[in-house]
Amino acid sequence: MTEQAAPHPVDPIDRAHLTGVSRPSPPIHRYAPSAHLTELVDRYWIPVWSLAEPSTQSTLQHPVCLVVVSDTYARFYGVSRGRSSVTLEGDGWAVGTMLRPAAGRLVLGRSVAEVTDTWVDLGDLLAGGRAERALVHGIRTAMAADPHDPGAHLAAISHVEAWLATHLPVDAPGRLVNRLVAWLGDHPEVTRVDELAREAGLSERSLQRLVEQRIGLSPKWLLQRRRLHDAVEALKAGRGTLAEVAADLGYADQAHFTHDFRTVTGMTPGEYLKDQPVRAPRG
Secondary structure (H helix, E strand, O other): OOOOOOOOEOOOOOOOEOOEOOEOOOOEEEEOOOHHHOOOEEEEEEEEEEOOOOEEEEEOOOOOOEEEEEOOOEEEEOOOOOOEEEEEOOEEEEEEEEEOOOHHHHHHOOOHHHHOOOEEEHHHHOHHHHHHHHHHHHHHHHHHOOOOOHHHHHHHHHHHHHHHHHHOOOOHHHHHHHHHHHHHHOOOOOOOHHHHHHHHOOOHHHHHHHHHHHOOOOHHHHHHHHHHHHHHHHHHHOOOOHHHHHHHOOOOOHHHHHHHHHHHHOOOHHHHHHOOOOOOOOO
16 A cells, blocks of 8 residues: 555445346455545455356446456456456456546546457556556465455555556546546436536537547446446345336336346346345336
């Protein structure tokens, strides 16, 4: 760690993971960033697993880029417009960094639209590979003795934070997109791009450029992803019938909700609901 206080555990509402009885999640340790990095980092997550059989984990990625270092790879991920999946096997771990919307372009050094739906190796991202080797070696050394140890997690995170601190300060467009995405998450009633542009104080064309460069996709996609995250949260919580969930999300009818959910997740809301640990009423 730097002079800032060490990260502390956080337990955010899990709106992105498409977990269920048939798709359990391995233990995941979550940590908040140090205070000086809150404009760059949302949180760190560290899954640790030991599996007799392969397990595929699926998510609806938040509108941010990710940095993931495991015992076998080290990557910078752009935003995935659809469902993203990873298959875990045997024994393993990963140290993941969920960036803020502002951070992707600062870390990548160019528009994150160039890495939408894909990833780049950290060795290709960091100049000459020297910084990448130091970062990855530091993380793997920290995690080697006991991947379950919170002390190992904090030591690994300290290497990530030392690297990310070199990308400060966050610029004005970065602060704006951070604020806008956070505002959208707090206003589920917002369903139109012009409402988002008005809150940002931008024309729709300028908003399009900002969101594309910082997130890699369109404002319309940003609205849909927020809505689908709200849907996952509601289905996990068992809040009402499917028709009621659709209405709460602003859909004209349940059929449109089912179409959007199935197109992105590969399953209907009803199928996902049936796989939840606590059976909720169905419409």
